[in-house]
Amino acid sequence: LDFSTPRYLYWLFCQFELITCSYLMEPWEKVLFYSFNLAMLGLLLYTTYVCLAFHASSAFQLLCSFLGNPRENSLSVVK
Amino acid sequence: MERPERPRANGCGAHGALRNGFVRGPPGTQINNIVHNGGLYKRPFNEAFEETPMLVAVLTYVGYGVLTLFGYLRDFMRQWKIEKCQNATEREEQKDFVPLYQDFENFYNRNLYMRIRDSWNRPICSVPGAKVDMMERVSHDYNWTFTYTGRVIKDIINMGSYNYLGFAQKTGACQEAASKVLSQYGAGVCSTRQEMGNLDKHEELEKLVARFLGVESAMAYGMGFATNSMNIPALVGKGCLILSDELNHASLVLGARLSGATIRIFKHNNMQSLEKLLKDAIVHGQPRTRRPWKKILILVEGIYSMEGSIVRLPEVIALKKKYKSYLYLDEAHSIGALGPSGRGVVDYFGLNPEDVDVMMGTFTKSFGAAGGYIGGKKELIDYLRTYSHSAAYATSMSPPVVEQIITSVKCIMGEDGTTIGRARVQQLAENTRYFRRRLKEMGFIIYGNEDSPVVPLMLYMPAKIGAFGREMLKRNIGVVVVGFPATPIIESRARFCLSAAHTKEMLDTALKEINEVGDLLQLKYSRRRLVPLLDRPFDETTYEETED
Numbered sequence: 001l002d003f004s005t006p007r008y009l010y011w012l013f014c015q016f017e018l019i020t021c022s023y024l025m026e027p028w029e030k031v032l033f034y035s036f037n038l039a040m041l042g043l044l045l046y047t048t049y050v051c052l053a054f055h056a057s058s059a060f061q062l063l064c065s066f067l068g069n070p071r072e073n074s075l076s077v078v079k
Numbered sequence: 080m081e082r083p084e085r086p087r088a089n090g091c092g093a094h095g096a097l098r099n100g101f102v103r104g105p106p107g108t109q110i111n112n113i114v115h116n117g118g119l120y121k122r123p124f125n126e127a128f129e130e131t132p133m134l135v136a137v138l139t140y141v142g143y144g145v146l147t148l149f150g151y152l153r154d155f156m157r158q159w160k161i162e163k164c165q166n167a168t169e170r171e172e173q174k175d176f177v178p179l180y181q182d183f184e185n186f187y188n189r190n191l192y193m194r195i196r197d198s199w200n201r202p203i204c205s206v207p208g209a210k211v212d213m214m215e216r217v218s219h220d221y222n223w224t225f226t227y228t229g230r231v232i233k234d235i236i237n238m239g240s241y242n243y244l245g246f247a248q249k250t251g252a253c254q255e256a257a258s259k260v261l262s263q264y265g266a267g268v269c270s271t272r273q274e275m276g277n278l279d280k281h282e283e284l285e286k287l288v289a290r291f292l293g294v295e296s297a298m299a300y301g302m303g304f305a306t307n308s309m310n311i312p313a314l315v316g317k318g319c320l321i322l323s324d325e326l327n328h329a330s331l332v333l334g335a336r337l338s339g340a341t342i343r344i345f346k347h348n349n350m351q352s353l354e355k356l357l358k359d360a361i362v363h364g365q366p367r368t369r370r371p372w373k374k375i376l377i378l379v380e381g382i383y384s385m386e387g388s389i390v391r392l393p394e395v396i397a398l399k400k401k402y403k404s405y406l407y408l409d410e411a412h413s414i415g416a417l418g419p420s421g422r423g424v425v426d427y428f429g430l431n432p433e434d435v436d437v438m439m440g441t442f443t444k445s446f447g448a449a450g451g452y453i454g455g456k457k458e459l460i461d462y463l464r465t466y467s468h469s470a471a472y473a474t475s476m477s478p479p480v481v482e483q484i485i486t487s488v489k490c491i492m493g494e495d496g497t498t499i500g501r502a503r504v505q506q507l508a509e510n511t512r513y514f515r516r517r518l519k520e521m522g523f524i525i526y527g528n529e530d531s532p533v534v535p536l537m538l539y540m541p542a543k544i545g546a547f548g549r550e551m552l553k554r555n556i557g558v559v560v561v562g563f564p565a566t567p568i569i570e571s572r573a574r575f576c577l578s579a580a581h582t583k584e585m586l587d588t589a590l591k592e593i594n595e596v597g598d599l600l601q602l603k604y605s606r607r608r609l610v611p612l613l614d615r616p617f618d619e620t621t622y623e624e625t626e627d
Contacts, residue, residue, distance in 0.1 A: 015601055021142045021542045024194040026221055029149055 119393035121429050125529040126348075126388055131539065131569065132604055139539045139569045146541060150190030154182075165223045166193075187563065191541060196222040198548030198560055204231060206249045207240040209580035211557060232555070236585050238575045239559035243416040243532055244503045245580030246447030246487045252495065253447065253486040257479040264478035272464075276475035284481050288452050291422065291488050292440075293432035296461070297454035299484075300469045301476045303411060303441035304330040306451030309469035311378075311407070312338040313462075314437070319374040320360050322353060322404075326386060331378050331409060340376075341366070347386070350394045353377070357402040375404035381413030381424035381440075385566055385574070387527020387535050389417070392424055396434045405436040415445025416532050421491045421504040427530070445491075448483040450476050503579035507532055510577045510586060517590050522603035526572070534575040535561075536593075536602070543600055544571050550599065554592040 017023040022033050156162040166189055169179050197218060205212040215230045246253060260280070270276035281299060289297040300306045311334030315321060319340040323331065325347040335342050343360075345352040357375070364371050377399060379390045392408075399406045410423045418426030423440065425432050432438065438454040453463060464470055491500035511532045518525050524537040538544055541562065548560045562571035581589075597603050 011599075014599075018542045018546060018600060019138050019142060019540060021146050021540075023542045024146070024191075024545060025149065033145070033149075 119397060124389075124391070126527065128386070128388075128526050129524045129605060131537075132606065135539050135604055136569055139541070142540050142542060143568070146191055150186060153190060154186070165220070191562075193222050195541075195545030195548070197225070198545060198552075201552075201557070207237055207242060207247050208249075209237055209242075209245065209578055209582070209585060210234045211237040211240070213552075213557065232552075235552070235555050235557045236581075236589050237557050237578075238589060239557050240578070241412070241444040241576050242447065242578045242580060243412075243445045243507055243576070244421070244447075244487070244491065244500075245578050246445070246483075246490075247580075248447070252490065253483050256486045257483045260482035261479040266477055266479065268475045268477065270475065271472060272470045272475045278475070278478060278481070280478050280481045280485070281475060284476075284485055285452075287485055287488055289454055291492060292438055292454045293422070293425075294438060294454040294456070296457040296459075297452050298460050298463055298467075298470070299442075299450055299452045299476060299481075301450050301473055302469075303443055303449075303451035305469050305473055306439060306441070306453060307331050307409065308334040308337060309473070310439075310453060310463060310467050311335055311376075313467045314338075314407075315340045315374055315376050318365065318372070319376065320372045321376050321378060322356050322360075323378040324348070324380065324383075324390075326383050327378055327380060328384075328409065328411070331380070335378065347383070348388055348391055350391055350398065353395070354398055357398060357404065361402060375402070376407055377404055378407050379409070381408060381410040381417070382528075382531050382533055384412050384533050385535065385561065385572075387525075387531045387533045389413070389424060389427070389528040389531055392428050392430060396430060400434075406434075407437040407439065408435045410438065410440040411451075412444055412533060414440040415491060415504075416507060417530065419504070421445070421500065442480075442484045446484050446487040448480045448487070450480065450484070507577065507579040510579065510581055510583075513583070514575070514577055514586055514590070518593070519605070521590075521594055521597060522605045522607070523593075523597060524605045532577040534577065535572040536575065537604065538571050538573055538602060539569055539604070541571065543602065546600055547573055547596060547602070550596045551592065554596070556589055556592050 014023075020033070022030050025033060153162065157164040166185070167180055169176070173179070197216075202214045202216070203211050204214055211234075213232045213235055215228045215232050216225045217228055218225050240247065248254060264278065264280070268276045268278065272281070284299050285297050288299065289295065300309075307328070307330035311321075311331070315338045317339045319338075321335045321338070321340045321342045323335055323342055323344055325344055343356050345356050360372055360375055363369065377395060379392075379395060381392075382389055390408075395406060398404075408424070413427070414423040415421050417424050420426055423438075425435060425438070432454075436455060437459065440452055440454075442448040442450045442452065453460065486495070489495045490497070491504065493500055508530070511530060511534075515525060515529060515534060518534065518536065526535045526537065527533065538547055538560065544560045544562050548558065551558045558573050558575065560571070560573045566572060577586075
């Protein structure tokens with residue numbers, strides 16, 4: 001079971017078609033359905049990229065401010 | 080001095096006493112779905128309905144959701160004339176009148192059934208035996224209309240016809256006898272049974288059927304559906320109670336509703352539910368007046384064709400005797416198909432046919448003919464001859480059809496001098512066990528009893544209904560797929576009907592193709608977990624749990 005062959009990917013695509021019933025749709029309905037799906041997926045990825053990047057960078061900054069200045073920061077652990 | 084406690088198998092009480100309903104097995108191999116209920120059953124009753132996997136149920140709803148959205152879109156386009164409307168609508172002049180077509184109720188019909196319609200109503204052009212020929216047809220406008228290409232697809236393995244004992248033949252003893260009778264009597268009778276339509280062939284058939292079933296007397300009708308729907312109103316009326324199984328056939332439901340009696344439903348094959356209803360009926364009587372019910376009739380079927388389950392007949396008869404009610408057993412699928420001598424579900428459990436008050440069955444399934452019969456005591460059948468709508472108004476059975484039934488019944492009983500009948504009954508049992516075992520091993524979810532020749536294979540998702548039918552036809556196997564409204568909305572299935580005419584090679588071919596299609600469409604849902612049958616022993620404490 002080679003996970004990257006085109007044959008396997010086509011089979012996976014067929015399973016998607018069967019589950020979401022796009023197997024039964026006429027071609028113009030399929031175009032409509034896939035473009036809607038791809039648009040939603042694109043929006044999801046963009047939002048993930050933006051939000052995750054923002055949250056990750058702000059969390060990293062907070063962490064740096066804890067470890068970066070042990071003398072000035074009163075919350076640091078005294079060794 | 081006390082003996083040390085020996086390790087005991089599950090279900091054992093103190094001192095080795097066995098709790099009712101448990102099969103004693105070595106610890107670790109406890110089989111929970113085989114039932115021996117207090118000695119009523121002479122053989123293990125092995126029935127299983129595996130639960131729908133949660134992921135599959137969720138994905139099925141997703142599929143139906145997408146289809147519903149597109150259904151609304153298409154209906155919108157049809158209403159605003161963006162798309163041509165191809166289903167039936169009224170004319171422009173009639174738009175202001177009371178609507179003729181219920182548009183909303185046909186939503187499912189327009190938007191799902193039309194898309195996968197090519198799996199049904201396929202025209203066949205040969206005798207529906209083990210192999211069948213089918214006319215090829217294509218659709219250029221997505222199943223709204225079909226055109227025939229003119230080609231015939233030959234030798235399709237037929238897993239959809241109700242041909243349990245293989246009597247759907249165009250050669251053989253049955254066909255020869257039927258053609259002789261056709262040349263003697265002709266095809267039409269041109270009258271009803273009560274007027275001039277009572278042939279000597281009908282009398283011969285009825286005596287033979289009564290002897291076959293082991294009852295006093297029997298009566299035959301031209302149509303199986305009409306037997307149920309027209310005779311139940313003759314037996315019960317207002318002031319009577321009908322206790323009907325949840326999954327009864329449309330003919331039984333129609334007959335019950337036409338009769339005007341009160342109908343109460345008990346859960347499918349659930350004896351606790353039935354006993355609770357019986358107790359309530361006896362204790363409380365009729366709803367307002369509290370008078371006792373005039374008659375209580377229990378309607379059950381021998382084999383339920385959508386589930387493949389067999390009725391728990393010993394328990395039903397025990398309950399019927401305890402509460403003094405009547406039993407109407409519809410053996411449409413089980414007559415000829417179950418039992419060591421092919422005499423149906425009564426023979427399968429080894430019970431006395433006189434315990435069942437009304438034994439109904441059809442000749443369509445195992446006898447290769449058409450029609451139905453009712454068997455019982457002589458007084459009952461004489462009453463039905465006079466008062467049944469079917470006897471008074473329906474045309475009597477055609478003579479060649481009657482002769483086909485007579486010959487096939489004699490063959491099954493062995494009275495024609497050969498052992499063909501016996502061999503066929505045994506072949507069907509072997510085919511059933513083999514086919515079910517192989518499908519379960521492959522990993523499909525199969526419903527029903529181990530011994531029933533009706534094998535439902537679960538598909539669940541709506542797109543897979545259409546895909547399964549088409550892929551199997553591409554591989555030259557004809558199957559029947561069923562969806563809503565014949566089954567619950569997420570439990571769509573493919574229903575295989577086994578036949579004594581199927582050889583082992585045919586079954587192996589079919590199994591190979593089903594395996595391939597199962598891998599292609601990802602149908603092997605079974606998690607191989609045996610769900611224990613909810614069969615609790617008869618004690619007082621179980622009633623609170625069946626409160627609904």
